[in-house]
Amino acid sequence: xxxxxxxxxESSPLxxxxxxxxxxxxxxxxxxxxxGLARVExxxxxxxxxxxxxNQPHATQSEIGRALGIKRxxxxxxxxxxEKRQLVERAPVDGRSQGLTLTELGAExxxxxxxxxxxxxxxxxxxxxxxxxxxxATLLAAVRG
Amino acid sequence: xxxxxxxxxESSPLxxxxxxxxxxxxxxxxxxxxxGLARVExxxxxxxxxxxxxNQPHATQSEIGRALGIKRxxxxxxxxxxEKRQLVERAPVDGRSQGLTLTELGAExxxxxxxxxxxxxxxxxxxxxxxxxxxxATLLAAVRG
DNA sequence: TATTGTTATACTCTATAACTATA
DNA sequence: TATAGTTATAGAGTATAACAATA
Numbered sequence: 001x002x003x004x005x006x007x008x009x010e011s012s013p014l015x016x017x018x019x020x021x022x023x024x025x026x027x028x029x030x031x032x033x034x035x036g037l038a039r040v041e042x043x044x045x046x047x048x049x050x051x052x053x054x055n056q057p058h059a060t061q062s063e064i065g066r067a068l069g070i071k072r073x074x075x076x077x078x079x080x081x082x083e084k085r086q087l088v089e090r091a092p093v094d095g096r097s098q099g100l101t102l103t104e105l106g107a108e109x110x111x112x113x114x115x116x117x118x119x120x121x122x123x124x125x126x127x128x129x130x131x132x133x134x135x136x137a138t139l140l141a142a143v144r145g
Numbered sequence: 146x147x148x149x150x151x152x153x154x155e156s157s158p159l160x161x162x163x164x165x166x167x168x169x170x171x172x173x174x175x176x177x178x179x180x181g182l183a184r185v186e187x188x189x190x191x192x193x194x195x196x197x198x199x200n201q202p203h204a205t206q207s208e209i210g211r212a213l214g215i216k217r218x219x220x221x222x223x224x225x226x227x228e229k230r231q232l233v234e235r236a237p238v239d240g241r242s243q244g245l246t247l248t249e250l251g252a253e254x255x256x257x258x259x260x261x262x263x264x265x266x267x268x269x270x271x272x273x274x275x276x277x278x279x280x281x282a283t284l285l286a287a288v289r290g
Numbered sequence: 291t292a293t294t295g296t297t298a299t300a301c302t303c304t305a306t307a308a309c310t311a312t313a
Numbered sequence: 314t315a316t317a318g319t320t321a322t323a324g325a326g327t328a329t330a331a332c333a334a335t336a
Contacts, residue, residue, distance in 0.1 A: 012197055012200060012201075012212055013196060013197070013199075013200045014193060014196065014197070014213075017262060017266060018266060018269075018270045018278060018281060018282060018285075019174045019175075019178060019262070019265055019266055019269065019270070020193070021282060021285045021286070021289075022167070022170060022171045022174055022285060023171050023174070023175055024214065024285075024289060025167060025171075025285045025288045025289050026167045026168050026170075026171035026172075027171075027214070027303095027304095028288070028289055028290075029164045029167055029168070029288065030164075030168055031304090033164060034325085043324090043325065043326090044325085044326090045325080045326070048159060048165070051158060051159065052157055052158070052159070054158075055157060055158045056157070060294075060295095061294085061295075062293080062294060062295080067157055068159075069169065069172070070326090070327085071327075071328075071329095072293095072294070072295065072296085073295090073296075073297080073298095073327095073328080073329080073330090074326075074327065074328085075295085076295060076296050076297080077296090077297090079295095080296095094294095094335075094336075095294095095334075095335050095336075096293070096294045096295070096334060096335045096336070097293090097294060097295085097335090097336095098294090098295085117162060117164070120164055121162060121163060121164055124163075124164065124288050124290075125163045125164070125288065127287060127288075127290070128284065128287060128288075132284060132287075133163060135280060135284065136163060136281075136284045136288075137163060137166060139273065139277060139280065139281045139284070140163075140166045140167060140169075140170045141166070142272060142273060142277075143170045143173070143174065143269050143270065143272075143273075143281075144166075144169060144170050144173055145173075145269075145272075172326095172327095176327090179302085188301090188302065188303090189302085189303090190302080190303070205317075205318095206317085206318075207316080207317055207318080215303090215304085216304075216305075216306095217316095217317070217318065217319085218304095218305080218306080218307090218318090218319075218320080218321095219303075219304065219305085220318085221318060221319050221320080222319090222320090224318095225319090239312075239313075239317095240311075240312045240313075240317095241311060241312040241313070241316070241317045241318070242312090242313095242316085242317060242318085243317085243318085
């Protein structure tokens with residue numbers, strides 16, 4: 001790693017800060033997740049969109065974006081790319097909205113994405129006991145308010 | 146917010162994923178932190194660098210970068226900008242390393258950065274009890290391994 | 291008037307590669 | 314050989330502003 005990895009050899013005033021620890025933990029988990037997805041040529045944002053469409057077929061891209069905290073302006077090129085790769089299909093809902101569904105290829109990609117998600121969860125949270133995982137979920141929800 | 150904010154109205158399969166919850170919590174905290182720093186015209190990465198230099202004067206930028214998980218290649222323009230703004234001074238340690246210290250202006254910026262950090266901590270973690278905060282710190286450390 | 295989707299654009303953070311110079 | 318610092322460059326995510334079409 002040489003650079004960029006987590007340094008744990010020296011204490012720093014940031015160690016006391018939960019916001020900082022939260023960011024570092026999130027970065028570590030996300031970097032591994034991105035690496036796990038690289039094999040399938042999906043970015044994390046694309047993978048989460050696929051999983052959400054799988055779970056809520058015919059949702060519009062605005063709805064998906066809202067659920068994921070991704071702005072409309074950023075959803076447009078993201079979905080356009082998924083459609084171009086024939087992972088997602090659009091079907092008009094009304095004159096301005098289009099419902100999104102997975103193609104067969106998209107469903108396969110979603111399965112692979114879920115595999116990457118689960119490997120990532122096991123790798124980072126498998127060390128925790130079930131009560132610890134529940135506690136962490138509770139605390140994270142409380143932080144988000 | 147209209148877009149981009151956290152949607153909590155609908156359940157999704159991602160709600161079960163600790164990695165996803167971790168990322169969303171981190172994003173929320175970081176967005177608020179960045180906003181709090183905007184008043185001082187500091188980015189989060191710059192603020193953390195200032196705080197670390199304050200705590201470890203004469204540390205080299207490689208050392209600071211290692212402690213923060215920022216690569217040398219990314220530290221270079223960051224520190225150059227802080228130096229240009231006269232927040233940081235460099236003093237040669239040996240022929241290839243330079244120790245970093247805060248100027249008076251930099252010390253003042255660090256104080257303001259610390260204020261933003263503490264407001265951010267209170268806003269998001271003040272809701273938690275002390276044992277809960279300790280538990281969260283323990284769990285995040287365990288996640289990072 | 292509000293919402294959907296879109297384009298253009300900019301900023302932050304991160305990543306690799308390649309180079310100089312010093313140890 | 315390894316390390317410090319630099320430059321160039323690319324990718325991922327996010328942000329705002331503005332627009333057309335539709336509700």
